[in-house]
Amino acid sequence: MIGIIARKELRELVRDGRLRLVAALVVLLLLASMAFGWRQAAAVAAEREAAQRTADALWVDQGDKNPHVAAHYGKHVFKPSGALAFLDPGVDPYLGVTLELAAHQRTLPRDAAAGDASSLARFGTLSAATVLQLFVPLLIIALGFGAWSGERERGTLRQLAATGVRPRQLLVGKALGVSGALGLVLLPAAVAAGGVALALGEGVAWSRLAALLPSYLAYYAVIVAITFVASARARSSRAALVALVGFWSVTCLVLPRLASDAAPRVAPLPSPDAFAAAVKRDLETGLPGAPREDRVEAHLGALLEREGFEGAENLMPDALLQGFELQAEAAFEDEVFDHHVEALLDAIARQERVSQWAAALSPYLAIRALSSGLAGTDFAHHRAFQTDAEHYRQALVRALNEDFARNAGDEGWRYRAGRDLWARAPAFEHAPPDLRWALRHNAVALTLLLAWLLLAWAAAGFTAQRVRVVG
Amino acid sequence: MLWTVVQVEGRNLLAERGAWWLFGLLAAFVAYAAWSGASSAAAHRAATRAAVEEEDRKLADLRAQLAAIEAGGPDAPHAEDPADPALVGAGLGARAVALPPTPTASIAAGQRDAHPAVVRLTTQSRLAQPPRGDxxxxxxxxxRAxxxxxxxxxxxxLPLLIIALTYDLLAGERERGTLALVLSQPVSLATFVLGKSLQRTMVVGGATVVLAGGALLLSADGLASADGAVRAGLYLAALLAYATFWFAAAVAINSRGRSSAGNALALVGLWLALVVALPGLVRVVVEATYPPPSRVELVNLARSAASEIEEELSALEGDHGAEPDESPAETRARLLATQEALDARVRPVVQRFREQLEAQQRLVDRLRFVSPAIAVHEALVDVAGTGAHRQQRFEAQVDAFHGTWRAFFAERVRAGRPLASADYAALPTFTFEDEPTGELAARVGLGLLGLLVPAGLLLAFSASGLRRVGRLA
Structure with missing residues (x-):
């Protein structure tokens, strides 16, 4: 029975010329945006790899100099783009890319693409994710707004009821019909996405791509259910359509902006000037309760103890002691930087969580967060990159100071190291976290999407049981 | 007769509860947006003012210190000598400059958040300044949102409200069977449709002017100036032209004689295409034609262009002042020279970068006519002063000022001439020169033509359709 209903629904939808046109447009947009995303992602990856090679070469070829001077000269690293950025660029355009790693400073990534965007940026980008998250739901609405109300208006619902079909069978059959029509649209897109992923080659996380599929299907299932609820409850197809388009514009346009306004109010960030001033102040005096001198002294003591020089400072060669002092100072500075930068990143993460919680009001916000999380283009991934880079910076500076301490000898600040030492520093590698990590950081969005799924289908089943057969 | 139709329609609309809800919702949104826009514009204004004032205060402090020393007070520590032009220029003193917000800044945030609110200028190359990150x-x-x-x-x-009020302009009457009844009266279909849409245009236009005007009055800062008044006028004109376009589109679609559900679908589809999809597509075209220049490459270009120079810089800084080989004066002159050389090498790269962004905006200026949503949005950010034109103008002026600022110190460092407290009074100051109001009005006005011309075409197109519908009724 369900099979017959589904086939009839599908045939009806496929025969509708206007729907065919809309579906073709969506497919076209999807493929075009994916092609553009592909081009963009390939260009960005090539550009950043080339930049990283140049930066590494600049580091190795910097010439002979004192290791601590080299630590001041520093090294640039560039954030690799997210694994599936061609599908969903997420918030990547709003995040910095270039990170300067040098002694005495922990900088934040800069050169976000958004800084150079034209004024059209306010309209958003046309990525495959935009089409999948914003346009496909409208297609679903167009496919399904008349599912119940249309039958009622044509009088066929009464006939159907007379044949003894259960409402639940009708609901499942109609859902299968809409899903079939949707599948015809999404299949080419899924194949294309796989193809692009294959063409982009190594570095694509297949497990992430595989996880995106059920996420989007769950999202579409929510929209199908909501469409059916509206169609069953509304007085007419027209009213159902108006209500659904209203729902779409509120959840997809209005709520994201309201959430975007609320986030900085819930978790305000310090102004750039206040942040810089606080870091500068604490570098001079130390964090509250831990004066600078005490901390540097403590670090130096620990270092001397570890190296077996405790109490023998006066007998040590000058350069060795100076090298240890530089390290102790760096360790103190790292404490200050970590304190302030982590507090800032925590505040940003709280803002991101506000956006995720707003998904309780909008399924679009749930899939938006989940999709960019799976694509590796959300703030959590950005932070993971920053943390990796900071560990790398600290290790690099430590290694350079240590070389200074051990090898400077009588030469002191006139000691020069060369290419050998620079080349010994390992290249910076950042491996993006795995799928489970990505899911854990989007647990709120994932849970809310599942909650939407359950509630929406419960409502669809409930309204199907009580659907009015005559208008 | 026309007036009778308008009056009857007015009474109908008043009786409709849904319409009241829609207007109430719009009013609530406008009120919230005005409050939100005003508070973020005020925060921006306060932050930039505080930063600029703080740098000015630092300069005044240096001047006072120097005056005290000149009057016979104790010398300042070597590294904080307010008479040393190299030190003051390289960072002891800095000039903070900011793009001043317009009176109408609360209308549109535009790209305001994408640019640093304040730029601090020293004698250092702007690229070589210690990066603070974003x-x-x-x-x-x-x-992103x-x-x-x-x-x-x-x-x-606003278009959605207009669509909700007009999708059944004619189809609704036909479906209820009232259209034939109306046309049996001595009224032509054209008059009837004109009256119906005129009434709605008046209501929505009036509501827009009242809401948008009220929002601006509440959220603007200093509208009383001539510039403020022109901007406010352009803002209202842009919104009215945009509303007109959507009414014309609704009449055109109604004139095809489809069902009201079909009209709603077609209008929502048009809205989706023009407001949501096309701007994204235009952006793709713009970025594919003039790919945004790569900052990543710029970092390396600047670094390798200046690699020896930068090495020298880090050598000077990195040994923590141990064992200087030369006199401090020599070191400073050399530092300054290296900074100038760095700037000279990087300038062509930065220049290409700027040109690319300007080319992008020129293309946007042409392609805005593709969609009324782009045209009106460009007009609004222009009027709010948060668009690309004003930002690019600011960047160019900052560059020029940076040259002046630097020359002031360079001349004294080279001559070995210390600063006197009187010199502080002669420090160059920055004032942003806004685009002449006429130029702004011309650009925005051209954009409005991009709304009114399509509106006119749509109305002309609907005339033929209406005749057909009249026969069918």
């Missing part, structure tokens, strides 16, 4: 005021997801400003409400939501 400390944004909002998290990335917030930046964009704020809930007046531009959003009017560009996105």
């Amino acid at each position: 400390v944004a005021l909002r998290g990335p997801t917030s930046q 964009g704020p809930f400003d007046l531009a959003f409400v009017f560009v996105y939501l």
Whole structure:
């Protein structure tokens, strides 16, 4: 029975010329945006790899100099783009890319693409994710707004009821019909996405791509259910359509902006000037309760103890002691930087969580967060990159100071190291976290999407049981 | 007769509860957007003012210190000598400059959040300044969604209100069977449709002017100036032209004689295409034609162009002042020279970068006519002073000022002439020169033609359709 209903629904939808046109447009947009995303992602990856090679070469070829001077000269690293950025660029355009790693400073990534965007940026980008998250739901609405109300208006619902079909069978059959029509649209897109992923080659996380599929299907299932609820409850197809388009514009346009306004109010960030001033102040005096001198002294003591020089400072060669002092100072500075930068990143993460919680009001916000999380283009991934880079910076500076301490000898600040030492520093590698990590950081969005799924289908089943057969 | 139709329609609309709800919702959105826009514009204004004032205060402090020394007071520590032009220029003193917000800044946030609010200028090359990274005021997801400003409400939501009021302009009457009844009266279909749409245009236009005007009055800062008045006028004109376009589109679609559900679908589809899809597509075209220049490459270009120079810089800084080989004066002159050389090498790269962004905006200026949503949005950010034109103008002026600022110190460092407290009074100051109001009005006005011409074409197109519908009724 369900099979017959589904086939009839599908045939009806496929025969509708206007729907065919809309579906073709969506497919076209999807493929075009994916092609553009592909081009963009390939260009960005090539550009950043080339930049990283140049930066590494600049580091190795910097010439002979004192290791601590080299630590001041520093090294640039560039954030690799997210694994599936061609599908969903997420918030990547709003995040910095270039990170300067040098002694005495922990900088934040800069050169976000958004800084150079034209004024059209306010309209958003046309990525495959935009089409999948914003346009496909409208297609679903167009496919399904008349599912119940249309039958009622044509009088066929009464006939159907007379044949003894259960409402639940009708609901499942109609859902299968809409899903079939949707599948015809999404299949080419899924194949294309796989193809692009294959063409982009190594570095694509297949497990992430595989996880995106059920996420989007769950999202579409929510929209199908909501469409059916509206169609069953509304007085007419027209009213159902108006209500659904209203729902779409509120959840997809209005709520994201309201959430975007609320986030900085819930978790305000310090102004750039206040942040810089606080870091500068604490570098001079130390964090509250831990004066600078005490901390540097403590670090130096620990270092001397570890190296077996405790109490023998006066007998040590000058350069060795100076090298240890530089390290102790760096360790103190790292404490200050970590304190302030982590507090800032925590505040940003709280803002991101506000956006995720707003998904309780909008399924679009749930899939938006989940999709960019799976694509590796959300703030959590950005932070993971920053943390990796900071560990790398600290290790690099430590290694350079240590070389200074051990090898400077009588030469002191006139000691020069060369290419050998620079080349010994390992290249910076950042491996993006795995799928489970990505899911854990989007647990709120994932849970809310599942909650939407359950509630929406419960409502669809409930309204199907009580659907009015005559208008 | 026309007037009778308008009056009857007015009474009908008053009786409709749904319409009241829609207007109430729009009013609530506008009120919230005005409040939100005003508070973020005020925060921006306060932050820039505080930063500029703080740098000015630092310079005044240096001047007072120097005056005290000149009067016979104790010398300042070597590294903080307010008479040393190299030290003051390289960072002891800096000039903070900011793009001043316009009186109408609350209309549209535009690209305001994407640019640093304040630029600090020293004698150092702007690229070589110690990078602070991007400390944004909002998290990335917030930046991506964009704020809930007046531009959003009017560009996105106003058309939806118009669609809701007009999708059954004619089809509704036909479906209820009242159209034949009306046409049996001595009224032509054209008059009837004109009256119906005129009434709605008046209501929505009036509501727009009242709401948008009220929002601006509440959220603007200093509208009383001539510039403020022109901007306010252009803002209202842009919104009315945009509303006119959507009414024309609704009449045109109604004139095809489809069902009201079909009309609603077609109008929503048009809205989706013009407001949501086309701007994204135009952006893709713009970025494919003039790919945004790569900052990543710029970093390396600047670094390798200046690699020896930068090495020298880090050598000077990195040994923590141990065992100087030369006199401090010599070191400083050399530092300055290296900074100038760095700037000279990097300038052509930065120049290409700028040109690319300007070319992008020129293309946007042409392609805005593709969609009324782009045209009106460009007009609104222009009027709010948060668009690309004003930002690029600011950047160019900052560059020029940076040259002046630097020359002031360089001349004294080279001559070995210390600063006197009187010199502080002669420090160059920055004032942003806004685009002449006439130029702004011309550009925005051209954009409005991009709304009114399509509106006219749509109305002409609907005339033929209406005749057909009249026969069918």
